[in-house]
Amino acid sequence: MIRTPRTPSQSSSGTSQSSSGRDSMSPTSSQGDLIPSLMSLTIHPPHSIKPCYKMIIGASDRQICPLNGMPLVTIRNNSEELLFGYNKKKGKISSHTCDACGPLSKESNLQPVYSVFHCQRYVIFARNQEAGTVEQYVFNSETGGLEQVKIDELVYQEGISYPFMAIGTEKEFIQWEGKQWKKQQLTANGWVKIEPKPVITLKTLETADHSSDELAEPMRTVFCQHLMRNILIVGSRVFRFNENAQRFDKVHHSACKNKF
Structure with a gap:
């Protein structure tokens, strides 16, 4: 049998490949590769979620x-x-x-009919759909809600109904839109909606x-x-x-x- 001698380049190449294989499997090399990747991670602080209530x-x-x-x-x-x-x-x-x-009584249970100005404030006549009666209410500018009152000298007038009525002395109004109504205030920047609030009834105030x-x-x-x-x-x-x-x-x- 005639053996073919290996050239120096072939021998070094094999050694190089073997060495390269060992390097790729070495723990030191793997840890070195992980360090840059770990350093590149960005840890964000937890965000505060603002509650909707x-x-x-x-x-x-x-x-x-x-x-x-x-x-x-x-x-x-x-x-x-x-x-x-x-x-x-x-x-x-x-x-x-x-x-x-x-x-709590809701504004959606009321149907405002009209308002009158009495003793430096507006008194709203509204139908209570649950009770089936017409009641009197005033607007509280501090809370933005309606409060029931009873003023004997003010008598409800049948046949009067307004789709737009004043309820406060700071340009607060009630406006009907179809079958729905809303409270709003006229400001320098235009109309601002006043959010619905629980209604304060006479029963609530008495107890x-x-x-x-x-x-x-x-x-x-x-x-x-x-x-x-x-x-x-x-x-x-x-x-x-x-x-x-x-x-x-x-x-x-x-x-x-x-x-x-």
């Missing part, structure tokens, strides 16, 4: 239910208000309705316990940097509002409770 201690005209002394909490968004009560014995916050507190200014158990709302949302602290308990389920859930979280 506002958490308020108490209701529109009280902090405590006048019938059972239950502390109240209101969740307000652009279209409605949800009322909750805190049960101290059970340590829970649940939806609250009673003869004194509601359910309100205005002397109950202090709660039996302290309640406060704070923004939690850990949960990135508003939380409600009641004594030693912490709650968060579940937007999807429309309820308050208890959370085991002490960092913000101890801080505040």
Whole structure:
């Protein structure tokens, strides 16, 4: 047998390939490749999600239910208000309705007919669709809502109906659009819509316990940097509002409770 001698180039080439293969499999090379890729990663801080609701201690005209002394909490968004009560014995916050507190009357239950100017304010005559009666209301410029009144010298006049009527002294009006009506204010920049609010009725005002200014158990709302949302602290308990389920859930979280 005649052997063909290997040339130096062939030998070095094989050695080079073998060495190259070993380098590609070496742990040192793999770690070196990972370092630049890890350094290129950008870690973004968590973004604060602004809730689409506002958490308020108490209701529109009280902090405590006048019938059972239950502390109240209101969740307000652009279209409605949800009322909750805190049960101290059970340590829970649940939806609250009673003869004194509601359910809250809505503006959608009213049909404004016309308004008259009386004693430096506008009085609105409106049909209550649930009760089937015509009632009197005034506009509260501070809350943006309607409050029921009873002025005996003002008598409802049948046959009068206006699609556009003044309700406030700061250029606030009610305007009908088809079967819907809205509150709005004329400003230097044009018309600004006044969002619907729960209606304050005479029954609400008569049963309100205005002397109950202090709660039996302290309640406060704070923004939690850990949960990135508003939380409600009641004594030693912490709650968060579940937007999807429309309820308050208890959370085991002490960092913000101890801080505040």
